[in-house]
Amino acid sequence: MTTVLALNAGSSSLKYGLYTVSATGTDTLFFGAEAIVGDAREAVSRIAASLTANALPRPDVVGHRIVHGGPALRHHVRIDAGIRQQLDSARAFAPLHVPMALALLDAAQASFPDTPQVACIDTAFHVGMPGVARTLPLPRELRALGIERYGFHGLSCDSIVRRLGHDVPRRLIIAHLGYGASVTAVEQGKSVDTSMGLTPTGGVIMSTRCGDLDPGVLAHLLREHHYTEGQLESLIDRRSGMLGISGVSGDMRILHADAVSGSVTSPGARLAIAMFCYSVRKQIAAMMVVLGGLDLLVFTAGIGENDAVVRATIVEGLEALGVRDVEAAVRVMSAQEEEQIAWRSWQVVT
Numbered sequence: 001m002t003t004v005l006a007l008n009a010g011s012s013s014l015k016y017g018l019y020t021v022s023a024t025g026t027d028t029l030f031f032g033a034e035a036i037v038g039d040a041r042e043a044v045s046r047i048a049a050s051l052t053a054n055a056l057p058r059p060d061v062v063g064h065r066i067v068h069g070g071p072a073l074r075h076h077v078r079i080d081a082g083i084r085q086q087l088d089s090a091r092a093f094a095p096l097h098v099p100m101a102l103a104l105l106d107a108a109q110a111s112f113p114d115t116p117q118v119a120c121i122d123t124a125f126h127v128g129m130p131g132v133a134r135t136l137p138l139p140r141e142l143r144a145l146g147i148e149r150y151g152f153h154g155l156s157c158d159s160i161v162r163r164l165g166h167d168v169p170r171r172l173i174i175a176h177l178g179y180g181a182s183v184t185a186v187e188q189g190k191s192v193d194t195s196m197g198l199t200p201t202g203g204v205i206m207s208t209r210c211g212d213l214d215p216g217v218l219a220h221l222l223r224e225h226h227y228t229e230g231q232l233e234s235l236i237d238r239r240s241g242m243l244g245i246s247g248v249s250g251d252m253r254i255l256h257a258d259a260v261s262g263s264v265t266s267p268g269a270r271l272a273i274a275m276f277c278y279s280v281r282k283q284i285a286a287m288m289v290v291l292g293g294l295d296l297l298v299f300t301a302g303i304g305e306n307d308a309v310v311r312a313t314i315v316e317g318l319e320a321l322g323v324r325d326v327e328a329a330v331r332v333m334s335a336q337e338e339e340q341i342a343w344r345s346w347q348v349v350t
Contacts, residue, residue, distance in 0.1 A: 063345030071146025125154030169295030178301030207250030
């Protein structure tokens with residue numbers, strides 16, 4: 001048995017778990033979560049103190065979710081000085097995620113100095129996508145710089161496929177709907193297309209991220225309104241999506257409450273919810289075309305797991321696309337990214 005501490009730094013939260021792992025599977029010893037941290041060393045120190053307070057063993061391995069490893073790092077890997085340098089160069093691909101993950105990595109190395117550290121790369125699940133899905137319609141010289149569709153939420157998708165096991169259908173669509181959201185087409189257990197692109201900003205409408213957007217909008221803002229690089233980044237990652245549409249919040253729970261409150265902002269909240277569902281539904285329909293049909297649609301992550309109203313709104317009309325029994329073709333499964341980090345980390349070091 002190997003004890004693995006899994007650190008999952010998202011765009012809005014830090015989740016962590018301690019697991020024992022062997023060839024037969026994983027067992028959870030400890031699990032926790034907190035709002036995204038400002039001081040990574042303090043966060044890791046609190047986690048280490050919690051392990052001690054609960055009389056839990058120190059980890060044999062620490063696994064880290066790394067959202068983007070850049071063009072050169074596309075597989076889960078043990079971290080050494082060279083890998084750490086490659087991870088640092090990938091900051092520009094996911095500025096909402098990678099800097100915090102690297103701060104946690106450095107803090108974990110300081111707290112557990114003799115413990116192997118493993119980078120679990122979120123893009124790894126999508127590395128085998130066919131060229132028609134992976135390639136962006138850009139000149140060859142730009143594509144040579146690693147500008148392509150990478151796809152994200154790979155550990156979540158990997159976890160779903162692993163837990164389905166022998167029951168994984170030939171045509172599976174995974175809708176990971178949380179603060180970030182994506183839709184992935186999985187054929188015979190392998191990713192063949194996904195909604196996010198070069199960065200975690202593309203695809204469906206999200207909490208504060210715009211998703212797919214006419215690039216002419218950005219050119220217009222640069223040309224006519226003199227936006228800076230920082231202003232554009234803030235716009236597409238932090239001020240758009242459901243927050244931008246509603247003017248209220250990017251939190252679906254707050255939007256639901258405001259939508260029925262009869263307040264002056266209720267129409268905006270209702271529009272944000274409707275646009276989110278519409279955006280996801282369109283992506284599911286597109287992925288059904290990619291797969292030539294649908295055997296199973298899995299909803300996962302915070303919204304996907306907990307919001308029955310949103311799920312029902314999204315699946316409306318799937319019957320028209322050939323899904324005869326919608327209830328039989330839809331499942332809700334928890335996004336067990338931390339357990340998957342532990343499992344993949346164990347595989348790397350053994």
